[in-house]
Amino acid sequence: MVVKIRTVKDVSCPFCGTLCDDLEIDVDIKTDLVVEVRNGCQIGTRKYFSSNPSDHRYMKPLIKVNGEHKEVSWDEALDKAADILVNAQRPLLYGFSSTECEAQSRGVELAEMLNAILDNTASVCHGPSLLAIQDVGASLATLGEIKNRADTIIFWGSNPVHAHPRHLSRYSDFIRGYFRTDGRNDRNIIVIDPRYTHTAQIADKYIKVNPSEDYELIQAIRAVLRGSELDVKEVSGVPMDDIKELVEELKSCNFGVVFFGMGLTQSLAHHRNVDTAIRLVAELNDYTKFLLIPMRGHYNVAGANQVFTWNTGYPYSIDFSRGYPRYNPGEFSSVELLLRDEVDASLIVASDPGSNFPAASVKNLFKHPLISIEPHKTPTSAFADVILPAAIAGIECEGTAYRMDGVPLRLRKVKDPPGDTLSDKEILERLIEKVKEKLGE
Amino acid sequence: MSLDNLILLTGRTISQGVALEGGKASRENVRACGICTFDADDFKKLDCLVGTPVKVITDYGEVVLYSTITEEGPHQGIIFIPMGPWANQLVNPSSQGCGTPTYKGMKAKVEVVKSGKVLGAIELIGRLKEA
Numbered sequence A: 001m002v003v004k005i006r007t008v009k010d011v012s013c014p015f016c017g018t019l020c021d022d023l024e025i026d027v028d029i030k031t032d033l034v035v036e037v038r039n040g041c042q043i044g045t046r047k048y049f050s051s052n053p054s055d056h057r058y059m060k061p062l063i064k065v066n067g068e069h070k071e072v073s074w075d076e077a078l079d080k081a082a083d084i085l086v087n088a089q090r091p092l093l094y095g096f097s098s099t100e101c102e103a104q105s106r107g108v109e110l111a112e113m114l115n116a117i118l119d120n121t122a123s124v125c126h127g128p129s130l131l132a133i134q135d136v137g138a139s140l141a142t143l144g145e146i147k148n149r150a151d152t153i154i155f156w157g158s159n160p161v162h163a164h165p166r167h168l169s170r171y172s173d174f175i176r177g178y179f180r181t182d183g184r185n186d187r188n189i190i191v192i193d194p195r196y197t198h199t200a201q202i203a204d205k206y207i208k209v210n211p212s213e214d215y216e217l218i219q220a221i222r223a224v225l226r227g228s229e230l231d232v233k234e235v236s237g238v239p240m241d242d243i244k245e246l247v248e249e250l251k252s253c254n255f256g257v258v259f260f261g262m263g264l265t266q267s268l269a270h271h272r273n274v275d276t277a278i279r280l281v282a283e284l285n286d287y288t289k290f291l292l293i294p295m296r297g298h299y300n301v302a303g304a305n306q307v308f309t310w311n312t313g314y315p316y317s318i319d320f321s322r323g324y325p326r327y328n329p330g331e332f333s334s335v336e337l338l339l340r341d342e343v344d345a346s347l348i349v350a351s352d353p354g355s356n357f358p359a360a361s362v363k364n365l366f367k368h369p370l371i372s373i374e375p376h377k378t379p380t381s382a383f384a385d386v387i388l389p390a391a392i393a394g395i396e397c398e399g400t401a402y403r404m405d406g407v408p409l410r411l412r413k414v415k416d417p418p419g420d421t422l423s424d425k426e427i428l429e430r431l432i433e434k435v436k437e438k439l440g441e
Numbered sequence B: 001m002s003l004d005n006l007i008l009l010t011g012r013t014i015s016q017g018v019a020l021e022g023g024k025a026s027r028e029n030v031r032a033c034g035i036c037t038f039d040a041d042d043f044k045k046l047d048c049l050v051g052t053p054v055k056v057i058t059d060y061g062e063v064v065l066y067s068t069i070t071e072e073g074p075h076q077g078i079i080f081i082p083m084g085p086w087a088n089q090l091v092n093p094s095s096q097g098c099g100t101p102t103y104k105g106m107k108a109k110v111e112v113v114k115s116g117k118v119l120g121a122i123e124l125i126g127r128l129k130e131a
């Protein structure tokens, strides 16, 4: 049998913040199945294959009746979802980082109508980075600049070999750039991490820092940079001589960058780690060019921050309960609200807090009605009262996403959405209409 | 056997990323994320075979996981669990006022439980629904 193939080129991968835009996808014209993915890493490739029908893909709207999910019409499911949201005192709208920007802006619209809490996944990953950047600013650049110019790359508390598999080959390590014509040989890679990660194993220098003691190490580096003598043998498990050697290396490079990950944001000092890292980078600019870039996780979490900010003034954890946006993540982040059991209904869009939130907050999430807009079965959707089956953005519908460095890229549609699935944007638009009806607007 | 005074770190792994796209209810997801990774010398002290279930206990909860030896060591005194439903039974939900939970750096203790069962993601999280 001859399989006729349609190839879609220059596809942006909707998985991680690297947002590689060079994938090629082969789709069988007859069956509309993805049959081949080129240029993607293991994860990106798997994501395209996961769009093919499987027993964990939702094809029709479902509502929970007597503990079982039952197929219903779109109208019935949306009606039930709208009822839940309109009747809640303090609804939470959460997720949005694995969908495209237009769906995100519909989320903002719905949250405002409902006087809800609006949050995206930054609140469990790089939220502290955003807080720090708001406090002290940041010297950022696009990944193209890094590729062409950077000769010293620090991965601090980030492990791109696992979390952003093509980052090293596209932007930060092996790739040849305009001023880095010999690629890997022209770059000095430094990894700072408590574990000798796979990224550390291919680096030029590995610095083993004690867990949760990054803050002290960054401060020691700053002190040495300013010429202070510290009267200790080591800081955070790192010998003083190594710190001095590192400072000399950083001062003498041509163009350095710190790519930092959740090793900084999710350990005890949270945003204090990041704001002191930003200060270090600013101080290094007295000697040479230095920048820093957060290694954003979800492919469009940066977009969620952009869209939320240009609509409300704030990037995440926004409270509309007074009819206008208020921002205070320590109070309004999803996890904090759930821990206090303040939320009485949730709408989860393209996310899985059941898997990704600490157990104590998941318990409270499950106590109240739950709506899930989701393509696949997850530990969140499995316990939802209403499941609204979504097309996968960047595979089955197009849109815009922001790469980790803030560059917006177009997501392509490579095949039609299966079954009765609709795009997140369309689902949210229909839900907004239903909510309007119920609110009498 | 058991080990005290460990530090628990959680984080991304490529198998975790691949498994979550392959189906969160799958056994593949259990094999990718329902694991506790030990430093090779620490693991010797547990005196068990790789794959033996262990119970990891922190101030915030406990969970049974498959044991394995790290490829990203040595990291004596540190255990690593890929982010996901299993790790999140153990992490510190407190954000110290910034909104983001403390997913890394909890004190932990490990016990070998030869007959323990590592639950699937849906079953494990389902217990929170019933609790």
Ligand code: SF4
Residues within 6 Å of the ligand: A013, A014, A015, A016, A017, A018, A019, A020, A039, A040, A041, A042, A043, A044, A045, A164, A165, A166, A167
């Ligand atoms: S590195 Fe990230 S964006 Fe690139 S192919 Fe892999 S998962 Fe997709």
